[in-house]
Amino acid sequence: LLNSDRSFTANQSLTVYDNTGGVLTPFGVINKGEKYAIISYLGDWIQIDFSGRIGYIYGPAVTVGFSPNDKYFKVLEDIVTIYDNSSGSLVPVGYLTKGQVYPRVSDFGDWHKIQLSNKYGYIWKAATAVVSNPYIANENRSSVKFGNILFKALQNLSVYDTSSGSLISFGEINMNQTYRAISEYGSDWLKIDFSGRIGYVYKPATEVTYISKTIFLDPGHGGHDSGAADGGYLEKNINLSVAKKVKSILTGRGYTVIMSREDDTYLDLYERAGKANQLNADIFVSIHTNSAGKSSSPVNGIESYYYEYDPEYPSKINVDMHNNPERVSRSITLTKIIQEKLISYTGATNRGVDGASFAVIRESKMPATLIELGFITNNNERQKLVSNSYQDTLARAIADGIVEYLKHY
Numbered sequence: 030l031l032n033s034d035r036s037f038t039a040n041q042s043l044t045v046y047d048n049t050g051g052v053l054t055p056f057g058v059i060n061k062g063e064k065y066a067i068i069s070y071l072g073d074w075i076q077i078d079f080s081g082r083i084g085y086i087y088g089p090a091v092t093v094g095f096s097p098n099d100k101y102f103k104v105l106e107d108i109v110t111i112y113d114n115s116s117g118s119l120v121p122v123g124y125l126t127k128g129q130v131y132p133r134v135s136d137f138g139d140w141h142k143i144q145l146s147n148k149y150g151y152i153w154k155a156a157t158a159v160v161s162n163p164y165i166a167n168e169n170r171s172s173v174k175f176g177n178i179l180f181k182a183l184q185n186l187s188v189y190d191t192s193s194g195s196l197i198s199f200g201e202i203n204m205n206q207t208y209r210a211i212s213e214y215g216s217d218w219l220k221i222d223f224s225g226r227i228g229y230v231y232k233p234a235t236e237v238t239y240i241s242k243t244i245f246l247d248p249g250h251g252g253h254d255s256g257a258a259d260g261g262y263l264e265k266n267i268n269l270s271v272a273k274k275v276k277s278i279l280t281g282r283g284y285t286v287i288m289s290r291e292d293d294t295y296l297d298l299y300e301r302a303g304k305a306n307q308l309n310a311d312i313f314v315s316i317h318t319n320s321a322g323k324s325s326s327p328v329n330g331i332e333s334y335y336y337e338y339d340p341e342y343p344s345k346i347n348v349d350m351h352n353n354p355e356r357v358s359r360s361i362t363l364t365k366i367i368q369e370k371l372i373s374y375t376g377a378t379n380r381g382v383d384g385a386s387f388a389v390i391r392e393s394k395m396p397a398t399l400i401e402l403g404f405i406t407n408n409n410e411r412q413k414l415v416s417n418s419y420q421d422t423l424a425r426a427i428a429d430g431i432v433e434y435l436k437h438y
């Protein structure tokens with residue numbers, strides 16, 4: 030057993046127990062104020078190496094310290110000041126309130142370094158605690174940046190946090206600066222992502238412009254990677270043909286559409302997601318054609334996937350993504366809407382929607398879906414899939430689904 034990079038400080042004198050006999054047998058004492066490394070947690074208990082013997086101490090009686098890798102902290106005091114030290118001295122620039130969970134940029138001695146607007150802020154560590162699971166009921170973690178609203182500040186604008194139940198200013202947008210909002214909030218407010226923290230600005234003090242959404246289409250496979258194949262037809266060509274049709278419909282409706290590939294070229298899965306992330310696209314739609322092993326298989330129909338965390342396939346370039354509940358729920362909505370349209374437009378067998386950890390929908394940072402248009406291995410369905418008119422129908426369904434989804438967000 031190895032110590033983790035985390036330690037605790039005893040808040041009181043602590044008994045160390047051995048549980049190898051199935052009962053807790055005290056065998057040592059840790060004095061108040063002493064610091065020990067943690068091996069692991071076991072419910073309320075913390076496993077430690079106490080002089081070469083594995084022991085357990087009662088977790089609530091200790092203060093767990095921050096490890097350099099901790100990404101979040103929780104505020105313990107009613108009001109905790111955020112300081113800016115860019116001038117060389119500590120200047121208060123905002124507050125966090127009790128119960129807030131906030132992301133860290135890094136450890137900074139006795140301080141947490143946080144991102145605040147385009148500069149750093151510092152929070153006194155002693156007023157905070159480690160959060161083992163920061164993904165609960167806290168609005169201030171979203172890294173999703175989308176929304177079709179650009180606004181220009183007509184005056185210096187305060188950015189407010191409402192998570193404590195009252196408006197607390199935590200940042201400022203200077204006059205004439207332009208920002209992209211996440212959404213409108215009621216008639217008077219704009220919801221924004223202010224450097225990783227959700228905030229609200231007063232809309233009447235802004236000039237709002239509505240911009241078109243950016244849709245990223247990813248026709249699966251390409252180049253030497255044909256995908257599924259049957260009856261002389263290749264998946265990669267069906268995917269590309271349908272994606273191009275979707276693009277043309279959406280472009281005609283004023284949307285910005287970018288494709289991972291416009292021709293028969295090969296890209297790996299990470300390049301596809303990476304391109305979409307770099308563009309900060311609003312949604313990611315991957316288009317594939319299914320197969321069921323052998324040719325002439327009776328299996329047919331349409332199915333779609335949204336991202337679901339699978340510990341066997343951890344993210345490589347987008348480690349925080351599965352922890353973003355907003356993105357996950359939007360992905361499910363997007364997937365369901367498109368699937369519904371596909372079924373109603375084509376009359377194909379509805380194989381439903383499901384969660385999966387496919388790389389493209391895992392590594393893309395925006396709401397994402399992966400569509401399987403039908404089975405190339407089913408004779409009937411293949412005949413349709415390669416026909417221009419059926420591809421038009423599929424494309425109309427996908428485009429209409431995307432447009433309907435974007436109405437909600």
Ligand SMILES: [Zn+2]
Nearest residue numbers: 249256317318
């Ligand atoms: Zn495929």
